Amino acid sequence: SASKKQTTFTFDQVHPPSASQHDLFVSTAEPLISRFVEGFNCTILAYGQTSSGKTFTMTGVDIDSDPPASTNGMGIIPRAVYTIFSRCRDIKEQRGNSWNYTLKGSFIELYNEDLIDLLSLDGGGGKRDVQIREDKQGHIIWEGLREVPVRNPNEVLK
Numbered sequence: 001s002a003s004k005k006q007t008t009f010t011f012d013q014v015h016p017p018s019a020s021q022h023d024l025f026v027s028t029a030e031p032l033i034s035r036f037v038e039g040f041n042c043t044i045l046a047y048g049q050t051s052s053g054k055t056f057t058m059t060g061v062d063i064d065s066d067p068p069a070s071t072n073g074m075g076i077i078p079r080a081v082y083t084i085f086s087r088c089r090d091i092k093e094q095r096g097n098s099w100n101y102t103l104k105g106s107f108i109e110l111y112n113e114d115l116i117d118l119l120s121l122d123g124g125g126g127k128r129d130v131q132i133r134e135d136k137q138g139h140i141i142w143e144g145l146r147e148v149p150v151r152n153p154n155e156v157l158k
Contacts, residue, residue: 021060022070025079033080037087037101041140044076063157081156104147105156120146 013027032042046054060075088101107118108130115130131143150156 020070021057021073021075021079024057025076029076029080030083033083033087036084037091044080078153078157081153085153103150105150106142106145106147108145117145119148120144
Protein backbone atom coordinates (compact mmCIF):
# COMPACT_ATOMS: atom_id res chain seq x y z
CA SER A 1 0.00 0.00 0.00
CA ALA A 2 1.23 3.49 -0.87
CA SER A 3 1.88 5.75 2.08
CA LYS A 4 -0.19 8.91 2.10
CA LYS A 5 1.68 12.13 2.66
CA GLN A 6 -0.04 14.18 5.31
CA THR A 7 -0.05 17.97 5.08
CA THR A 8 -0.56 20.23 8.05
CA PHE A 9 -1.89 23.75 7.70
CA THR A 10 -1.57 26.42 10.35
CA PHE A 11 -3.36 29.72 10.70
CA ASP A 12 -2.46 32.98 12.40
CA GLN A 13 -6.12 33.52 13.24
CA VAL A 14 -9.44 31.74 12.86
CA HIS A 15 -12.69 33.66 13.10
CA PRO A 16 -16.13 32.19 13.70
CA PRO A 17 -19.04 32.89 11.33
CA SER A 18 -20.38 35.35 13.89
CA ALA A 19 -17.28 37.62 13.57
CA SER A 20 -18.23 41.08 12.36
CA GLN A 21 -16.59 42.97 9.52
CA HIS A 22 -15.17 45.34 12.13
CA ASP A 23 -13.70 42.45 14.16
CA LEU A 24 -11.95 41.07 11.07
CA PHE A 25 -10.57 44.47 10.14
CA VAL A 26 -9.23 45.22 13.62
CA SER A 27 -7.49 41.87 13.98
CA THR A 28 -6.10 41.46 10.45
CA ALA A 29 -5.74 44.69 8.47
CA GLU A 30 -5.48 47.49 11.02
CA PRO A 31 -2.04 46.42 12.33
CA LEU A 32 -0.72 46.43 8.74
CA ILE A 33 -1.92 49.99 8.18
CA SER A 34 0.29 51.21 11.02
CA ARG A 35 3.27 49.68 9.23
CA PHE A 36 2.12 51.03 5.85
CA VAL A 37 2.09 54.65 7.00
CA GLU A 38 5.62 54.09 8.32
CA GLY A 39 6.67 53.31 4.74
CA PHE A 40 6.50 49.53 4.60
CA ASN A 41 4.88 47.58 1.77
CA CYS A 42 1.86 45.66 3.01
CA THR A 43 -0.46 43.26 1.22
CA ILE A 44 -3.89 42.04 2.17
CA LEU A 45 -4.86 39.09 0.00
CA ALA A 46 -8.13 37.19 -0.11
CA TYR A 47 -7.67 33.67 -1.36
CA GLY A 48 -10.21 30.89 -1.57
CA GLN A 49 -12.72 28.93 -3.57
CA THR A 50 -15.43 30.55 -5.64
CA SER A 51 -18.36 31.65 -3.44
CA SER A 52 -16.35 31.33 -0.22
CA GLY A 53 -16.88 34.98 0.79
CA LYS A 54 -13.75 36.77 -0.46
CA THR A 55 -15.59 39.70 -2.05
CA PHE A 56 -17.90 40.12 0.93
CA THR A 57 -14.97 40.10 3.36
CA MET A 58 -12.88 42.51 1.32
CA THR A 59 -15.61 44.88 0.11
CA GLY A 60 -18.60 44.20 2.31
CA VAL A 61 -21.73 46.29 2.22
CA ASP A 62 -22.48 49.80 3.52
CA ILE A 63 -19.40 51.14 1.72
CA ASP A 64 -20.68 54.72 2.08
CA SER A 65 -21.40 54.32 5.80
CA ASP A 66 -19.71 56.06 8.68
CA PRO A 67 -16.32 54.27 8.60
CA PRO A 68 -15.64 54.14 12.35
CA ALA A 69 -18.97 52.46 13.01
CA SER A 70 -18.26 48.98 14.30
CA THR A 71 -21.81 47.87 13.55
CA ASN A 72 -21.91 48.38 9.77
CA GLY A 73 -21.05 45.79 7.14
CA MET A 74 -18.19 47.71 5.52
CA GLY A 75 -15.42 45.32 4.44
CA ILE A 76 -11.66 45.41 4.85
CA ILE A 77 -10.86 47.54 1.76
CA PRO A 78 -13.07 50.56 2.50
CA ARG A 79 -12.18 50.43 6.21
CA ALA A 80 -8.49 50.33 5.29
CA VAL A 81 -8.85 53.26 2.89
CA TYR A 82 -10.58 55.44 5.50
CA THR A 83 -8.04 54.43 8.14
CA ILE A 84 -5.04 55.20 5.93
CA PHE A 85 -6.29 58.72 5.23
CA SER A 86 -7.16 59.25 8.89
CA ARG A 87 -3.74 58.06 10.11
CA CYS A 88 -1.92 60.22 7.57
CA ARG A 89 -3.91 63.31 8.61
CA ASP A 90 -3.18 62.57 12.29
CA ILE A 91 0.57 62.19 11.67
CA LYS A 92 0.63 65.39 9.60
CA GLU A 93 -1.09 67.27 12.44
CA GLN A 94 1.43 65.93 14.97
CA ARG A 95 4.58 66.51 12.91
CA GLY A 96 3.63 69.56 10.85
CA ASN A 97 6.04 70.49 8.08
CA SER A 98 8.51 67.76 9.05
CA TRP A 99 6.25 65.12 7.47
CA ASN A 100 4.48 65.12 4.12
CA TYR A 101 2.61 62.43 2.26
CA THR A 102 1.16 61.68 -1.14
CA LEU A 103 -1.27 58.83 -1.69
CA LYS A 104 -1.70 57.11 -5.04
CA GLY A 105 -4.03 54.29 -5.94
CA SER A 106 -3.82 51.43 -8.38
CA PHE A 107 -6.19 48.57 -9.07
CA ILE A 108 -4.77 45.20 -10.10
CA GLU A 109 -6.56 41.97 -10.85
CA LEU A 110 -4.69 38.71 -10.49
CA TYR A 111 -6.50 36.21 -12.69
CA ASN A 112 -4.89 32.81 -13.13
CA GLU A 113 -1.26 33.84 -13.69
CA ASP A 114 -1.98 37.26 -15.25
CA LEU A 115 -1.75 40.67 -13.58
CA ILE A 116 -4.18 43.13 -15.16
CA ASP A 117 -4.23 46.89 -14.54
CA LEU A 118 -7.92 47.69 -14.12
CA LEU A 119 -7.34 51.47 -14.28
CA SER A 120 -5.59 51.43 -17.66
CA LEU A 121 -7.28 50.46 -20.85
CA ASP A 122 -5.34 50.08 -24.06
CA GLY A 123 -6.53 51.82 -27.24
CA GLY A 124 -8.94 49.03 -28.14
CA GLY A 125 -10.70 49.03 -24.78
CA GLY A 126 -8.78 46.01 -23.53
CA LYS A 127 -6.98 45.75 -20.22
CA ARG A 128 -3.24 46.30 -20.07
CA ASP A 129 -1.00 43.63 -18.58
CA VAL A 130 1.35 44.47 -15.72
CA GLN A 131 4.78 42.91 -15.24
CA ILE A 132 6.51 42.56 -11.89
CA ARG A 133 10.24 43.23 -11.99
CA GLU A 134 13.00 43.68 -9.44
CA ASP A 135 15.69 46.34 -9.83
CA LYS A 136 19.37 45.92 -8.87
CA GLN A 137 18.68 47.21 -5.35
CA GLY A 138 15.93 44.64 -4.82
CA HIS A 139 13.01 47.09 -5.15
CA ILE A 140 9.86 45.70 -6.71
CA ILE A 141 8.73 47.54 -9.86
CA TRP A 142 5.23 47.19 -11.30
CA GLU A 143 5.95 47.81 -14.98
CA GLY A 144 2.96 49.19 -16.87
CA LEU A 145 0.92 49.92 -13.72
CA ARG A 146 -1.06 53.14 -13.67
CA GLU A 147 -1.00 55.01 -10.36
CA VAL A 148 -3.62 57.69 -9.78
CA PRO A 149 -3.13 60.42 -7.16
CA VAL A 150 -5.99 60.35 -4.62
CA ARG A 151 -6.94 63.06 -2.12
CA ASN A 152 -9.63 61.39 -0.03
CA PRO A 153 -11.31 58.04 0.61
CA ASN A 154 -14.21 58.79 -1.75
CA GLU A 155 -11.81 59.19 -4.69
CA VAL A 156 -10.26 55.82 -3.91
CA LEU A 157 -13.58 54.03 -3.57
CA LYS A 158 -14.90 55.65 -6.75
